Amino acid sequence: MPAATALQSPRPRRAVPGAFAPDDFAMLDRLGTVVPLRREQPLFHEADPAEHYFKVISGAVRSCNLLADGRRHVGDFFLAGDFIGFNAASTYIFTAEAVTETVVVRYSRRHFDAIAWREPHIVRHLLELACKSLSAAHSQMVLLGRKTAEERIASFILDLVVRNGVDDRIMLPMSRTDIGDHLGLTMETVSRTFAQLRKDGVIELKSSHDVTIRDRAALEALAQAD
Amino acid sequence: MPAATALQSPRPRRAVPGAFAPDDFAMLDRLGTVVPLRREQPLFHEADPAEHYFKVISGAVRSCNLLADGRRHVGDFFLAGDFIGFNAASTYIFTAEAVTETVVVRYSRRHFDAIAWREPHIVRHLLELACKSLSAAHSQMVLLGRKTAEERIASFILDLVVRNGVDDRIMLPMSRTDIGDHLGLTMETVSRTFAQLRKDGVIELKSSHDVTIRDRAALEALAQAD
């Protein structure tokens, strides 16, 4: 059961069901401020007071956690339409940074919550989205706990394809290091695994960030749909 | 940020904030049927229609996912007070099985939802709980993606200690294999790592299921609080 790994507001081309009905966000959208971000620019840091939510308009954002000695984990990549900061308590539980040039909308959490709390159907939608996000987290835990490097990369590619709603080609906005930190691998292993999949005719790499799927069945077999 | 890995209803000795206020579940509890379970008995299987929620009264339940070739992942252990099935869509996303002799309360999902949906404050509580669960899933992904075997075991022990609200001693209801499948390790590695921690004076093992913490600071250092 593949699932989007982030909360989402409506986007016609997105193949994910259960997103907000368009008018749910109508009044909420008016609260938002458009913010452009440079490559690597942080939206917020872990443990900062959580004063805003964000929605990605274009580009990509990653969520990171650092261990004491510098090991990094990338929890999620947020793409156009994805909602960020949703699961924050009073402080953010991860750092969020733009992967590429990105545009987001920033919402005051106070205002957003004030409106959302008054509208039971919005709260219900948020709950449904949280549950979808939990389900995606579940899949990612299976991946991190039990899948091989090849299976992780296959799952990652298929997940992006589904989230993009495109049939067979994706542009990766993130680096090999980002992918490795998301999948519990090193940059080198990610690189070698892409090379292996290319050699096996499963994917084509027009450039290191431009992936075309050549053999979707093989990719799905590797991803081990559970 | 240690967090309980499962949704919870109130339990006085539990050190986890944000659980339901006692009366929130008052009317919901009346919907429940008490069900005793034998060791290894399933509550439900992955992909079954999700017709019930459950709450653990005593004992322990695990959630499992199987890959095609038999590799197993244990997503969570649910202990007394924990709520199960919450994040299900129309079908369950994992199999739930009793780890030991266990007693649960079973709720009709239809009735539960009918009441919960009518009570905005209950929906808000459920949303908060879902967010806590997401936060716990986040920590688990960091563990699975980036921690060593020793760090995983240390984190696991501390998590159980916090969830039990006990200071320095825990009874593990689950097998070494269960622990391994939860932490992305093999049974043998789990066993060797417990032995290592004992040898280092960090824990004491009165039996293989009875763990006493001897050096909490060392354990916390290993767990790499993030």
Added chain:
DNA sequence: CGCGCGCTTGACTAACTTCAAAGATGGTGG
């Protein structure tokens, strides 16, 4: 054109897994 950064590739290493066997534990029936 050349510089820098990210990607690739190779050789070696380490951590964890696998395979195997012996040692504990606990439940059951005599």
Added chain:
DNA sequence: CCACCATCTTTGAAGTTAGTCAAGCGCGCG
């Protein structure tokens, strides 16, 4: 109450996957 048996755990030794260290490549940008 004790002995037996199945099951779980521990421990050892060898194997494998992915990590580490290091060098070279190539693309994009100034």
